[in-house]
Amino acid sequence: MNYDTITYDLTDGLAVLTLNRPDKMNALNTQMRAEIAHAVRDAGTTARALVIVGSGRAFCSGQDLGDRANAGEVDLERTLKDEYEPLLRAIYDAPIPIIAAVNGAAAGAGANIALAADVVIAKESAYFMQAFSRIGLIPDAGGTYWMPRMMGFAKAMGAALFAEKLPAKDAANLGLIWECVADDEFDAAWKARAEYLAKGPTKSFASIKQAMRASLTNDLDQQLALEAKLQGECGQSRDFKEGVMSFLEKRTPDFEGR
Structure with missing residues (x-):
């Protein structure tokens, strides 16, 4: 499969999937969701570890609200069932360890795709945001599943209701992610972790x-x-x-x- 919205590289057992719509802060459209799911499934059969990272200044800003494929009357239930669920299941069910290397903003569904990974490593300047209630929605893409289990019910409820930015350092302190690293150490940190996993049992x-x-x-x-x-x-x-x-x-x- 040829990819237009992501890049994919497999070297020495380590697959790196880069979300590659930097002009849109890597917002998710129909094509991108399908490409991510395909690449993750491929990595599960050919790689020993996978990293998902964003290009540009964001990891993923969530749903592309201007996605032409979803123009007209919006059927969010169908979109979640037909497009998001296969993507999330591909990540969750992968037989290899997956790292989400959060290089910048992870908002909405973008935050929850990161949380579906086995390990989340974030830049100190990155943040997580359950932005859904700002447009009259609820956290989806697994957000209501991951957050209470990872950060506790009270913090998860506040994150959903207030839709505020959660800095990466706070996310690490709350147990939502594995670690927060200084910006200038970020690339070396996730690469070292990923190479360890790719060479492991x-x-x-x-x-x-x-x-x-x-x-x-x-x-x-x-x-x-x-x-x-x-x-x-x-x-x-x-x-x-x-x-x-x-x-x-x-x-x-x-x-x-x-």
């Missing part, structure tokens, strides 16, 4: 994702059973054997991702 990472997410709804017995099952599977992997050997031989492991 891919099956282990997939199992970690599965176990962590299941814990949100499992009771203790269910979670212990799942841990045992997944650990048994990981224990049969080549990467586990390599990890043990490298530890005994006091060297850096050379994981193959299987």
Whole structure:
């Protein structure tokens, strides 16, 4: 598939998907949503880690309110079900770790696409904003799912009702994202994290994702059973054997991702 609204690069197991509508602050239109979903699904079969980052001064400003494909009467329910849900499921269900490298404004659906990733790393100058109520809407694209789980109910409710900018440093302190880094260290920081994941035990990472997410709804017995099952599977992997050997031989492991 040829991409017009994003760029996609795969090098040494690391895929980098760049949202590439900088003149629109990487606002999401119908074409862009389809291209992101396609690229994420492709990365899930060909890469060992994926980074989603924005071009220009924004990560993603959310829905493109001027999208000609949605001109006329707006059917937001259809748009969410047919266009956003496949994109979000592609990110959430990916068998590889995904980093959202938030280089600037992450507003509306753009913020919630970032939160769908496994790890969010943001520039200190970046911010997150649930802007929906400013135009008479509710947080969508998973916002009402991610926020209460990550930052707590009270903070999530305030973020939704007041639609204020949440600086990246505050987002990190609240547990909404993994880390906030200085602007001049941002590119080096996310690249180092991404390269670590791309060279790591891919099956282990997939199992970690599965176990962590299941814990949100499992009771203790269910979670212990799942841990045992997944650990048994990981224990049969080549990467586990390599990890043990490298530890005994006091060297850096050379994981193959299987």
